[in-house]
Amino acid sequence: MPLFRRLLVANRGEIALRVIRTAQELGIETVAIYSEPDRHALHVRRADYAVALGGEAARDSYLDADKVLAAAESLECDALHPGYGFLSENAGFARACAERGIAFVGPPAEAIKSMGDKVEARRIAAEAGVPLVPGLQEDIDAQRLAAAAAEIGYPVMLKAAAGGGGKGIRIVNDEAGLLPALELAQAEARSSFGDDRVYLEKFVTRPRHVEIQLMADQHGGVVYYGERECSVQRRHQKLVEESPCVALTPELRARMGEAACDLARAVDYVGAGTVEFLYSEGEFYFLEMNTRLQVEHPITEVRFDVDLVEEQLRVAAGEHVRPPQTPRGHAIEVRVNAEDPATFFPSLGEVTRLSNPGGAGVRLDSALHVGLEVTPHYDSMLAKLIVHAADRDHAIARCERALREFRIVGVATSMPVALHTLRSEEFRCGDYDTGILERIDRKTPVERHDLIMMAAAAARFLANERAGTAAGFEGKDRRQEPPRWAMLGRVERVGRMPR
Amino acid sequence: MKYHASFDGAEREFEFDRTAAGLVARSGDQAFQLDLSLVGDGSTFSLLVDGKSYDVVAAVDGGKVTLQLLGERFVVEVEDERERAAHAVAGNKAGGKRELKASMPGIVVDIKVAAGDQVVEGQPLVVLEAMKMQNPLCAESDGKVVRVACEQGAAVTAGTLLVELE
Numbered sequence: 001m002p003l004f005r006r007l008l009v010a011n012r013g014e015i016a017l018r019v020i021r022t023a024q025e026l027g028i029e030t031v032a033i034y035s036e037p038d039r040h041a042l043h044v045r046r047a048d049y050a051v052a053l054g055g056e057a058a059r060d061s062y063l064d065a066d067k068v069l070a071a072a073e074s075l076e077c078d079a080l081h082p083g084y085g086f087l088s089e090n091a092g093f094a095r096a097c098a099e100r101g102i103a104f105v106g107p108p109a110e111a112i113k114s115m116g117d118k119v120e121a122r123r124i125a126a127e128a129g130v131p132l133v134p135g136l137q138e139d140i141d142a143q144r145l146a147a148a149a150a151e152i153g154y155p156v157m158l159k160a161a162a163g164g165g166g167k168g169i170r171i172v173n174d175e176a177g178l179l180p181a182l183e184l185a186q187a188e189a190r191s192s193f194g195d196d197r198v199y200l201e202k203f204v205t206r207p208r209h210v211e212i213q214l215m216a217d218q219h220g221g222v223v224y225y226g227e228r229e230c231s232v233q234r235r236h237q238k239l240v241e242e243s244p245c246v247a248l249t250p251e252l253r254a255r256m257g258e259a260a261c262d263l264a265r266a267v268d269y270v271g272a273g274t275v276e277f278l279y280s281e282g283e284f285y286f287l288e289m290n291t292r293l294q295v296e297h298p299i300t301e302v303r304f305d306v307d308l309v310e311e312q313l314r315v316a317a318g319e320h321v322r323p324p325q326t327p328r329g330h331a332i333e334v335r336v337n338a339e340d341p342a343t344f345f346p347s348l349g350e351v352t353r354l355s356n357p358g359g360a361g362v363r364l365d366s367a368l369h370v371g372l373e374v375t376p377h378y379d380s381m382l383a384k385l386i387v388h389a390a391d392r393d394h395a396i397a398r399c400e401r402a403l404r405e406f407r408i409v410g411v412a413t414s415m416p417v418a419l420h421t422l423r424s425e426e427f428r429c430g431d432y433d434t435g436i437l438e439r440i441d442r443k444t445p446v447e448r449h450d451l452i453m454m455a456a457a458a459a460r461f462l463a464n465e466r467a468g469t470a471a472g473f474e475g476k477d478r479r480q481e482p483p484r485w486a487m488l489g490r491v492e493r494v495g496r497m498p499r
Numbered sequence: 500m501k502y503h504a505s506f507d508g509a510e511r512e513f514e515f516d517r518t519a520a521g522l523v524a525r526s527g528d529q530a531f532q533l534d535l536s537l538v539g540d541g542s543t544f545s546l547l548v549d550g551k552s553y554d555v556v557a558a559v560d561g562g563k564v565t566l567q568l569l570g571e572r573f574v575v576e577v578e579d580e581r582e583r584a585a586h587a588v589a590g591n592k593a594g595g596k597r598e599l600k601a602s603m604p605g606i607v608v609d610i611k612v613a614a615g616d617q618v619v620e621g622q623p624l625v626v627l628e629a630m631k632m633q634n635p636l637c638a639e640s641d642g643k644v645v646r647v648a649c650e651q652g653a654a655v656t657a658g659t660l661l662v663e664l665e
Contacts, residue, residue, distance in 0.1 A: 184633055184635075188633045191633075353543065413572075451553070452566065453505075453510075456504050456566055456575035457524075459577075462535060464579070
């Protein structure tokens, strides 16, 4: 008997595919949902069933709880996996699933609610004995904010109360920047989460972002699968993650793991969850708990030889958590985003050509396909490259190798930034923090200049040569309008261009 | 035909000759033996430089060549002799007007200035939302707003004129 009969996958992109894969292996039928621009998406093509939601923007499709629930009911789904983002941390949605007899593959609504409200989450964490960063959480107005910021000391951070995934966070360096940042943070919070409440927090110096993956069952059982280091971030969006974190001692790891499990128990947590900590100089502080599967979960999977989606489905079906295996080796994940690697601006367009990396220890979680149109409606992440090797040095080398193999033509991607990171001395030695991306030297070495310019000149030469040949075939009267290659030949004889 | 390439402050001129022995690239007093072979759709080619192998993806857009090479992405300006001569003639025609254009496709969520406003370098003029991020677009230098060419809530494509300055 499969764990469930039919699972609605309430997401898109690589994570929808990721969930579909495991469900199919477990004999569970899958239902995809899709917006208008996603008609050709891989998750639609790979699922057993697909339901059109209509709409283009996220709020008219994947974020529209009524449409998603109607899809689940119309196909008589007995379970729903929310993935990450979209409705995954929406307590009302989780409750609505439960009310309709659909097993929500995630925590109970109450746990989502208390952890989703960052202010409430901090209060519960404090009660559970989890260390916190100093800050101001309630009754935020301009005056109280300025006073609290002055007392804590700049730099400070403004974060969306309903936030997550790095969205809606602003760093403020001095008092002059405080109010403009408040305005932007509130606007971002409003448009991303429909809730403009923000809170203030001390900005910890040289922090590392370290998080604990846990899994809890409906019988009070909680296990954790070590940690992930996610300090390579730009504007609080993670770019490169690794596991284990080189800064942790076994003793610290155990303390963080136990703290995370205590927090989970405090809210009667069920399912996969991640407790994020800031780590700085031997101390760790609770940041937030993400009540869903994380983007970077695969680096935990490859080290612990576990399928976290399978574990999620098992505990959602009422099974007990299973003790994690002993972790092996080192894993690195690179997020491949559609963005210009120089300006970091979103890069939109059609993927015209694709060449995936392969070989030992390489896993690609991707929704890329030739013909994919990258639109501004959704998140810019296209794929995740995950490598696993016996030790950290080998994992870095393997990741570099796989990145060189991975070719996406049609949109620019963040891969070169990841490559620079992996090559940087700071990353290689392991003593880095969340500011690493700003410090990395991304200049092209001078000795590469000649090769780069020659390759580019050769590309133009070839393009001109081909254009000439094409004109030769297409020209109606070749005697009147000689093909371009013939003209080039003439130029060579005469020695200069005809006017 | 000579090709003038510039990248990251460096410049170099190349000349290509198809000879019986294959393709030769000359630059200054250097010569390289090339084997340039197109793969499939024409955007990918295998380049052998004196036997050293490079897998290259190149998108040629006029004089701008975007390369994917060794896992990185490089934008190189390449002009042929003719274009170079034409540009030399056309040079120095720029006036006193400046334009703020959308650097990416997105939605105009806030307009911070109005016609007639004096602005200083680095001052946010327009806030553009793309992929759930709010991106302030700032003045590149001091000046005066001549015209605001966009409306709040408008969806714009990359390169759309947003604000005219002088």
